[in-house]
Amino acid sequence: MQEIDNILDQTKKQIKRVEAPDYILTRVRQEFENLKEVATPKFIWSAVFATMLLLLLNIYVIGQNRTYTISETEINPEMEEIMASSSNQLYGDE
Amino acid sequence: MEFNQLYYDHKDLVYNLALKYLQNVEDAEEVTQDVFVSLFAKAEQFEQKAQMSTYVYRITINKSLDFIKARNAKKRQGFLSSLFRSGNQEAIFIQDHFNHPGVELESKEEVSFIMNCINQLPDSQKTALILHKLEDKSQMEISEIMETTPKAIESLVQRAKNNLKKIMDQAKDK
Numbered sequence: 001m002q003e004i005d006n007i008l009d010q011t012k013k014q015i016k017r018v019e020a021p022d023y024i025l026t027r028v029r030q031e032f033e034n035l036k037e038v039a040t041p042k043f044i045w046s047a048v049f050a051t052m053l054l055l056l057l058n059i060y061v062i063g064q065n066r067t068y069t070i071s072e073t074e075i076n077p078e079m080e081e082i083m084a085s086s087s088n089q090l091y092g093d094e
Numbered sequence: 095m096e097f098n099q100l101y102y103d104h105k106d107l108v109y110n111l112a113l114k115y116l117q118n119v120e121d122a123e124e125v126t127q128d129v130f131v132s133l134f135a136k137a138e139q140f141e142q143k144a145q146m147s148t149y150v151y152r153i154t155i156n157k158s159l160d161f162i163k164a165r166n167a168k169k170r171q172g173f174l175s176s177l178f179r180s181g182n183q184e185a186i187f188i189q190d191h192f193n194h195p196g197v198e199l200e201s202k203e204e205v206s207f208i209m210n211c212i213n214q215l216p217d218s219q220k221t222a223l224i225l226h227k228l229e230d231k232s233q234m235e236i237s238e239i240m241e242t243t244p245k246a247i248e249s250l251v252q253r254a255k256n257n258l259k260k261i262m263d264q265a266k267d268k
Contacts, residue, residue: 004255007262008227011208015228016196020109024123025101028130032097035131 097134104133104147108154110196114224115158117209118193121165125157132157151225151239159217211261219254226251 037043108129112122132153140146192206212220221240225231233244240247
């Protein structure tokens, strides 16, 4: 195990301490400001408002589709009658 | 606490520790940035300097280990896609990836080999070994950082050394 200790001691000597670049601080400040902007009450309220608007739009679209389906089923019996009478006419001509 | 002071007090500690885990300048810079964003967000919670230092170590270790996990997942994905291509891209990636500004050119190969072997240890053993042998931290300090007992740290370092020997022997045999 002494061999491993020696290798690790040697590695420690070979790795010199370096200075962290200062431009990281600029990047950190920028990211931190962005995060703070996202966390403001104004931003949260606008996100809630947008979600509600989207939800209402979805309900409206689903509602429209349902009305269309119902009116389609109401028309169907009439259509069937017309179809039947027209086909009777055809057979009658024969 | 003033952000600038917080940065200048801990920047070298964070950057050098991240470099020991990642052995790459760009990756270490990314982790350092992540660490300080988290620190700035929680700066007001820390009034005592000692408490802050332990937290800085802890958060740097966690962010570095998370980064390694994400990098390995990406590498696996790359390996899967390389199965459909020809060439030895995986080997090229590992060789090119070692970029430590604190290691001189003549020791690069040797340090790269040892750090690569240390990287294969389980996370807790790797952390205990890096802090004890490369960062010169006492067992007491490491136990505070890793939130365990000094006895457990002693055992972790011992197991890490045993496993490291096995990994190095296997790598030399290949």
